[in-house]
Amino acid sequence: METIVPLVLNALTLISIFMIVGLGLAIIFGLMNVINLAHGEFVTIGAFTLSFVQAMGGNYWMALLLAPFVGAAVGFALERLIVQHLYTRPMATILATWGVSLMIQQVLQIVFGSGPQQASGPIEGSVEFLGTSYPAYRLLLISFAAAIIAGVVFIFRKTRFGLDLRAVIQNRDMAEAQGINTRRVYTIAFCGAAAIAAIAGVLIAPLTKVIALMGASYLAPSFFVVIVGGAGSIAGVAAGSAVVGGLETVLNYQVPVTVSQAVVLVAAVVIVRFKPRGLIPA
């Protein structure tokens, strides 16, 4: 029991991070067939928002409120200026968003310097939980992630916009014929994905080194999540996160981090061989 509970909680932390980062990626990939290689930079932008707000004398909660708006604004610019013109050219989208990703990294490095930024969580210390002591902030992160997922599920299932979104994912032309403004749906979904990734950045920042290049280390795992789980459905993202995050956490107890990453890559590749459309396709 003493080892199981922290293991499960560590796995849940990683799964939560992968889920909220991968969620936006999966939605825009399932919806628009767009692979956004600048998605990791939305996480970076969220993390930098936190350190900037704290450096200006603000607190964690202000940053958590501000970050989604910063993320959505950058997402809006990216969608309108670049991605929107490339919907029919997936390879071109990959190259263009990768270019944007490099540019955002460099701008952040030039403005804030290449050293790690300061960022701290709202609560410190550990709490007693199921007989073991666990860092309180990680529990907060898990519950926030759960709340975000619940919010997205609610929007997906219970709102008018969610209905439009599901219709566009299923069949874009038919949705358009029904009078849904697909272009508007795309833009809102893209901004929403960016906003969620920015919130993820704020949540992750106190646990990691906040540098301009941090996005890349979240980009690849979240793509694994999407590929393994299946694009375009929240259940797919959950399944993918559980497999990738769970496997990586368990392996990290047994083998060095580098080996566990290689094993996760191989596992993802093998799963794709037998489930090309993901564990839970849309």
Add this chain to the structure above:
Amino acid sequence: MDGTGLSLGRGRNAALSNPWVLLTVGLVGIAAAYPSWTDAYSLSVIRDALIFALLALSLDYLWGKAGILSFGHAAFFGIGAYSMAIFGPKIDSANAALVGLLAGMGIAGAVALVIGYFLIFGGVRGAYLTIVTLAISLVAQHIAIGWSQVTGGDSGLIGAPPPGIEIFGFSYVMLDPVHQYYLILAVTAIALLAIWFACSGHYGRVLAAIQDNELRARTLGYNTSLHLLIVFVVSAMLAAVAGGLYDITSGYVAPDLIGLFMSTEIIVWVAVGGRGTLIGPIIGAFVVIRLQQEVSSVSYKLWPMFIGAFFVAMVFLFPNGLLPLLRRIPRIVASRLQRARKAE
């Protein structure tokens, strides 16, 4: 297909009248004569550029000819370089470099075979495949940094065997930098010729058909997955050769040779030269590396910014690359002249 360059559908007879062939012969001639009037430093700069040109060529075979965009080629390059630096110095024979090279090719080929088999035969294509290659680069760099007992961690490894051969009592070790330069020029030229020759006939058309419409090519009876897998593995092994040569001549390897940014630069070389043209990416590597030295001498932070802007500009302005754009200029001028003549 865009029809640029050493391309399909022209047949071998047209080869001599093809401007790209004349260009290639001219460039190889200049490169061969280059050591006679230059100093040792400039020669080492060109030598490194030639190695990167070979690397660009390996990606062009995969991306230009088979349509698979890979963000993982730096990983295969790194596997080649690290294999040379790890295995080479352990062997006390003139064959050390050869063993290091074969080890690199073997490991890179095996990695590409395993990953490629599961993905390509699993039906993964296009953007998905690209994402996984991106992950290969990330994982490879993590291993290069993290497994420091073997790879030297952040500082990398120093030391490499000189190229040489020992067979039936005959032994030759190549120590002269000018000879090493010729060796690299020869390897690059042979690789270029081999890929061009292979792709100029039936085989090239099969690959073009797969790129164009894989379902139709499969219906016509071609094992498209096998074709793509072979290209993937050969291309990875060629990248490993470039990596091995890099370690032989420069004498060190470091993790930044294997990372995601390096992969990005390879894509830029191919994109500038025009993918699928084979000679284009080689010229692209030279042009971009020269440009990189100029830009980095102003500020090293500007270069990634420059690359980022390049990608965005390329997608909108010159999706087929910069050099094919230049090649169209004479045709545009000619048609303008013709129109002017008609107007008279």
